[in-house]
Amino acid sequence: MSIDVKFFASLREQIGKSDIQIESTDSLTCAKIWAQVCNNAPLPSHILMAVNKEYAVQSAPVQDGDEVAFFPPVTGG
Amino acid sequence: MPKQLKHSKVLIVGLGGLGAPVSLYLAAAGVGHLVLVDYDHVDLSNLQRQIIHKTSHIGQEKTVSAQIKLQALVPELQITRFNQRLSKTSLNNMLSDINVVVDCSDNFMTRFAINAACVENGTPLVSGAAVRWKGQVAVFLPAQKHSPCYRCLYNNTEDETETCSQMGILAPLVGIIGSIQALEVIKVLLGIGQSLCGKLLTFDAYTETWRTLKLRKDPACPVCSQLITDN
Numbered sequence: 203m204s205i206d207v208k209f210f211a212s213l214r215e216q217i218g219k220s221d222i223q224i225e226s227t228d229s230l231t232c233a234k235i236w237a238q239v240c241n242n243a244p245l246p247s248h249i250l251m252a253v254n255k256e257y258a259v260q261s262a263p264v265q266d267g268d269e270v271a272f273f274p275p276v277t278g279g
Numbered sequence: 280m281p282k283q284l285k286h287s288k289v290l291i292v293g294l295g296g297l298g299a300p301v302s303l304y305l306a307a308a309g310v311g312h313l314v315l316v317d318y319d320h321v322d323l324s325n326l327q328r329q330i331i332h333k334t335s336h337i338g339q340e341k342t343v344s345a346q347i348k349l350q351a352l353v354p355e356l357q358i359t360r361f362n363q364r365l366s367k368t369s370l371n372n373m374l375s376d377i378n379v380v381v382d383c384s385d386n387f388m389t390r391f392a393i394n395a396a397c398v399e400n401g402t403p404l405v406s407g408a409a410v411r412w413k414g415q416v417a418v419f420l421p422a423q424k425h426s427p428c429y430r431c432l433y434n435n436t437e438d439e440t441e442t443c444s445q446m447g448i449l450a451p452l453v454g455i456i457g458s459i460q461a462l463e464v465i466k467v468l469l470g471i472g473q474s475l476c477g478k479l480l481t482f483d484a485y486t487e488t489w490r491t492l493k494l495r496k497d498p499a500c501p502v503c504s505q506l507i508t509d510n
Contacts, residue, residue: 210483210490211413212441220486248387248433250479256493257432257479271490273481275433278410278443279297279385279453 203266293383296453
């Protein structure tokens with residue numbers, strides 16, 4: 203299956219891309235996608251995830267054609 | 280000017296980059312009573328983005344500096360100042376007659392404390408945050424059964440705050456995010472329009488990208504879930 207992965211703000215800067223397409227034959231979750239894209243780096247706490255623009259938890263399953271987005275925490279004011 | 284606004288009392292936590300436009304717009308729009316909370320003093324480094332303060336106010340308490348500007352704008356505006364760090368008790372005492380709380384603070388610990396108090400008191404919360412190129416706004420209406428709360432979004436783990444003073448921020452970004460917060464406060468006070476309740480509006484200023492995420496109440500949320508008791 204094919205998944206559209208998006209990174210916003212400081213995550214985009216860290217990853218170096220805003221948009222990555224990944225292919226997989228395994229069942230995927232948000233956490234597995236992060237691990238695949240970020241070379242198994244641990245998923246930092248406080249990162250927000252969304253599947254098809256809907257808030258999702260790390261273990262949320264992802265289907266073929268889904269868009270998965272990662273947002274860094276923002277607390278400044 | 281709608282009478283509902285004149286008779287409204289809004290608590291603003293943080294008189295920094297976000298609190299500046301929030302308080303100015305709410306005062307100008309006709310909100311009758313603002314409660315200003317900030318323990319900090321005006322510093323030269325603040326003036327790049329905290330447009331309510333001015334050079335001659337450096338060293339003053341931010342709530343005092345803000346009061347001077349706000350009452351120059353609206354002399355009849357009622358202002359209550361609180362120049363201390365917030366505690367759970369002080370927050371709960373303050374919320375008894377507050378119509379809306381506006382979170383313009385700059386760290387997770389304060390945000391979690393404000394959220395918990397709003398959930399406990401059923402007080403609407405308009406939450407905004409911004410750092411570097413990124414901003415976000417959400418509205419939580421704890422009196423509504425299906426409204427998520429701030430704690431449904433973030434785990435209360437160790438504080439990993441990126442503050443504006445450490446990481447930098449583009450001044451207009453806090454103006455944009457604070458203006459949206461003020462807009463949402465007015466909508467909640469008047470009960471008009473579609474609020475951002477159940478949504479998180481995010482803005483990436485670098486790519487000029489806006490996104491609205493649909494939020495949901497976490498059935499296991501330790502703050503707002505009725506499944507878990509408070510002990």
